[in-house]
Amino acid sequence: MPELPGNTAISPATLKRLKNELMGLMMANIKGITAFPESDNMLSWIGSIEGAAETVYSGLKYKIKIKFSNDFPITAPTIVFTTPIYHPNVDKQGNICLDILKEEWSAVYNVQTILLSLQSLLGEPNPASPLNVDAAKLWENQEAYKTALLEHYNQNSD
């Protein structure tokens, strides 16, 4: 495979590992999660996460952006939601509060484990560390939460 011009700044180890990640994701083909390089730059990916069945997020689809650093997997990638999302652990800019992307990061995690963790975070928020206080408060009342969620979703998704 010829090296793409956008990848000149990537360390060979990171590039190898990211190609490996992409292959793994394509082979696994898991329902509800996608991720692939945005352009010829392997450090920048886009993807999507669909809420799991039997959660209030069921059927809702959100786009994400994944930025890998040059020493991935030693450091965690940065992930933001690019579709605005109403969720206790995501702020208005799409920043996510998830321990495995911060202090609990491990070099053995892969894109697949991260996306699946994000998918389960949708249906099981952690109200103890909210970035969206209103959503965290409303979570107690699932009926009202779903109404607010769907309203927000319909306003923001394309």
Next chain:
Amino acid sequence: MKITLKQYNGVATWRWNTETEDICGICRLEFDACCPQCLFPGETCPIVEGTCGHIFHKHCIEKWSNSDKNNKSCPMDRLPWTLVKKP
């Protein structure tokens, strides 16, 4: 019938003596291949075992342990990473 051995081509395969896993969890490459930083597998790119039982390429676990974000724990189980002392 008598056979005279005229030529012998030695072909040997080798592998690291690992019991459980075949790939390094950090780089996701096989132990029989070297870590992504090295060009050739073998003695120059050894694999190491921790007291928790997990194995990694020496170069991969060193990179992880030397990053300042963690306190030298095994990336698999977060137990303190200490090398098994080989007798």
